[in-house]
Amino acid sequence: MRFGYDPQREILHGISFTVPAGRTLAIVGPSGAGKSTIARILFRFYDIQSGSVTIDGQDIAAVTQQSLRAAIGIVPQDMVLFNDTIGYNIAYGREGASQAEIEAAARAAQIHDFILGMPQGYDTRVGERGLKLSGGEKQRVAIARTLLKDPPVLVLDEATSALDSRTETEIQTVLRDISRKRTTLVVAHRLSTVVDADEIIVLDQGRIVERGAHADLVRADGLYATMWARQATERDAPVAEGEDGADREPAAPLL
Numbered sequence: 001m002r003f004g005y006d007p008q009r010e011i012l013h014g015i016s017f018t019v020p021a022g023r024t025l026a027i028v029g030p031s032g033a034g035k036s037t038i039a040r041i042l043f044r045f046y047d048i049q050s051g052s053v054t055i056d057g058q059d060i061a062a063v064t065q066q067s068l069r070a071a072i073g074i075v076p077q078d079m080v081l082f083n084d085t086i087g088y089n090i091a092y093g094r095e096g097a098s099q100a101e102i103e104a105a106a107r108a109a110q111i112h113d114f115i116l117g118m119p120q121g122y123d124t125r126v127g128e129r130g131l132k133l134s135g136g137e138k139q140r141v142a143i144a145r146t147l148l149k150d151p152p153v154l155v156l157d158e159a160t161s162a163l164d165s166r167t168e169t170e171i172q173t174v175l176r177d178i179s180r181k182r183t184t185l186v187v188a189h190r191l192s193t194v195v196d197a198d199e200i201i202v203l204d205q206g207r208i209v210e211r212g213a214h215a216d217l218v219r220a221d222g223l224y225a226t227m228w229a230r231q232a233t234e235r236d237a238p239v240a241e242g243e244d245g246a247d248r249e250p251a252a253p254l255l
């Protein structure tokens, strides 16, 4: 599959991979490599220039956007919320969800207590694009929404990058749990979160430069091994919250 946002500037130069049903595929690589672009293509925010993308044997270009988006749950890197209540923003994950289901999802995403701590609880308005919430809070709302949606295909794009490392560990446990049962594509900045993926793809400048399981990639002593070694030093000397180097990019309206 090949793709460029602008036909004059190709971003993905011939990417090919398969995620077997129920498995987890991780995409890692430097900022700007094209990881989020792949997630956006899956959700059909953009159409590719050549090649094809199929989900469960069906070309995504041939199915309705509605059925495609019903099948996939995305926790994007930068969540844009509706200018409505926090409850509404979670409930958007599944039409007709009960308050109890909404709260269960919020609890699993570790945002329920925070919500109850606000004067208006679930009726608190989040502001334009959710600007009254921090990045981590927005990310948790996105996770709660996706937990509520409970989709067969899960796409996590640096889903925990805006969280401090303790919360990240807690949410990772939740995400790992829900991804066990379903087909998952995870884009990760912190490699420690993908060590148990069935396959890891290392993307660099729009090309797959390495692929395999964690142990194989470490042994191969290439880009992945270099990134792994660098992050090992960071793990030994943790940096201050919010300064972990996770790449932030302008908001893309993913849901």
Ligand SMILES: Nc1ncnc2c1ncn2[C@@H]1O[C@H](COP(=O)(O)OP(=O)(O)O)[C@@H](O)[C@H]1O
Pocket: 005, 006, 011, 029, 030, 031, 032, 033, 034, 035, 036, 037, 038, 247, 249
């Ligand atoms: N909406 C867009 N329009 C044009 N170029 C874009 C857009 N989004 C991303 N790009 C470019 O595509 C490349 C890959 O971006 P992205 O997929 O976001 O990288 P990653 O997620 O790996 O950091 C970058 O060079 C980026 O500048």
Ligand SMILES: [Mg+2]
Pocket: 035, 036, 037, 077, 249
């Ligand atoms: Mg990205």
